[in-house]
Amino acid sequence: MVYDCIIIGSGPAGYTAAIYNSRAEIKTLLIEGPQVGGQLTITTEVENFPGWPKPILGIELMNNIRKQAEKFGTEIKSGIVKNIDFNSQTFIVKTDDKEYQAKTVIISTGASARWLGVPGEKELRGKGVSGCATCDGFFAKGKEVAVVGGGDTAMEEANFLTRFAEKVYLIHRRDEFRASQIMIDRAEQNSKIEFILDSIVEEILGKEKVEGVKIKNVKTGEIKELKCNMVFAAIGHHPNIEFLNGKIELDEKGYIKTDSNSTKTNVLGVFAAGDVADPHYRQAIVAAGRGCMASKEVEWYLDKFK
Amino acid sequence: MSKVDLTSQNFDAEVLNSSDVVLVDFSAEWCGPCKMIGPILDELAKEYEGKGLKIGKVDIQENEELANKYQIMNIPNMLIFKGGKIVDQLVGLMPKEELANKINAYLA
Numbered sequence: 001m002v003y004d005c006i007i008i009g010s011g012p013a014g015y016t017a018a019i020y021n022s023r024a025e026i027k028t029l030l031i032e033g034p035q036v037g038g039q040l041t042i043t044t045e046v047e048n049f050p051g052w053p054k055p056i057l058g059i060e061l062m063n064n065i066r067k068q069a070e071k072f073g074t075e076i077k078s079g080i081v082k083n084i085d086f087n088s089q090t091f092i093v094k095t096d097d098k099e100y101q102a103k104t105v106i107i108s109t110g111a112s113a114r115w116l117g118v119p120g121e122k123e124l125r126g127k128g129v130s131g132c133a134t135c136d137g138f139f140a141k142g143k144e145v146a147v148v149g150g151g152d153t154a155m156e157e158a159n160f161l162t163r164f165a166e167k168v169y170l171i172h173r174r175d176e177f178r179a180s181q182i183m184i185d186r187a188e189q190n191s192k193i194e195f196i197l198d199s200i201v202e203e204i205l206g207k208e209k210v211e212g213v214k215i216k217n218v219k220t221g222e223i224k225e226l227k228c229n230m231v232f233a234a235i236g237h238h239p240n241i242e243f244l245n246g247k248i249e250l251d252e253k254g255y256i257k258t259d260s261n262s263t264k265t266n267v268l269g270v271f272a273a274g275d276v277a278d279p280h281y282r283q284a285i286v287a288a289g290r291g292c293m294a295s296k297e298v299e300w301y302l303d304k305f306k
Numbered sequence: 307m308s309k310v311d312l313t314s315q316n317f318d319a320e321v322l323n324s325s326d327v328v329l330v331d332f333s334a335e336w337c338g339p340c341k342m343i344g345p346i347l348d349e350l351a352k353e354y355e356g357k358g359l360k361i362g363k364v365d366i367q368e369n370e371e372l373a374n375k376y377q378i379m380n381i382p383n384m385l386i387f388k389g390g391k392i393v394d395q396l397v398g399l400m401p402k403e404e405l406a407n408k409i410n411a412y413l414a
Binding site: 042078132134210 | 401403
């Protein structure tokens with residue numbers, strides 16, 4: 001069987017494309033990937049998604065969008081895409097153990113949080129090094145913890161962690177933030193949060209569990225050790241493009257290249273939407289919007305080449 | 307066999323003294339990735355019925371002492387027990403196939 005469209009990824013972009021596709025009676029398969037529901041499933045409350053005047057949990061929002069896609073007939077399968085054959089008549093999308101064919105493909109595999117990449121981090125994962133404050137905040141009860149980063153995620157995590165931790169160090173490599181003002185204000189007004197600016201983490205210390213971090217002030221060169229029991233990395237993201245094996249053109253930052261007013265990639269019939277093609281905004285609502293655009297472009301493409 | 311809810315009361319009997327290989331899933335209500343792993347473990351529990359694997363779940367909020375005892379600091383976190391001893395620890399979300407491969411290695 002040949003699908004009209006295969007959507008790869010299950011974040012706001014993928015599910016929204018699926019809703020629009022299915023309502024337009026485009027026969028669609030969505031392959032969910034390793035993190036079903038995408039990055040929102042590891043955030044806490046979402047306060048800025050239109051239509052939700054009361055905050056909604058990220059995971060609930062994603063479950064709702066998924067249900068909406070299923071309601072209109074999108075087939076959803078679990079699986080991780082390993083490769084796509086772009087050379088045959090139809091696109092062949094390969095997972096670990098299966099192959100699917102489609103006339104068009106929407107790539108919406110999103111982005112994943114970056115790790116710090118310093119000594120001690122890998123060794124201490126699961127022993128205090130965490131990529132998910134929502135999941136692991138509970139274990140910060142009565143402890144001192146460090147959050148690394150200067151964006152909204154870092155601010156949100158630092159604030160969230162003060163519910164549990166005695167003290168939260170927010171370590172950031174510059175003295176200004178990428179985060180939005182409301183998030184910075186909240187963090188600054190929180191007496192449990194101490195800002196450590198112009199500083200980078202050089203090493204995570206500890207043997208059996210995290211005991212501290214070695215930080216370096218980038219302006220003075222001073223190196224010091226800071227005692228803490230947990231470390232949360234929130235330093236940004238990288239697009240999930242490994243499975244494309246270099247067959248789709250990327251921009252200078254390594255994200256999939258599309259026009260600003262289109263989701264078309266350099267391969268005819270292949271579209272990209274959401275964080276995988278968006279180094280700038282990285283917002284659920286933008287991803288949803290681009291998912292909608294991708295679906296419309298699939299529809300026009302299928303009409304043209306019928 | 308469906309998943310077993312583990313507590314301090316039944317942990318010894320169900321896990322440490324079990325003749326099966328036991329995968330213990332430490333999770334919590336508020337943890338998104340845990341909710342993703344839950345259904346995968348349900349499926350595996352069915353598929354491995356009668357094959358010497360037991361899957362148990364520890365709600366860390368209800369059973370904080372178990373989380374402390376095994377020094378759990380991140381969830382999802384799965385410990386694999388064989389003969390009452392920890393033989394492996396899996397941290398974070400992972401696909402079903404990878405989980406099955408890990409399990410198979412200890413069933414041999």
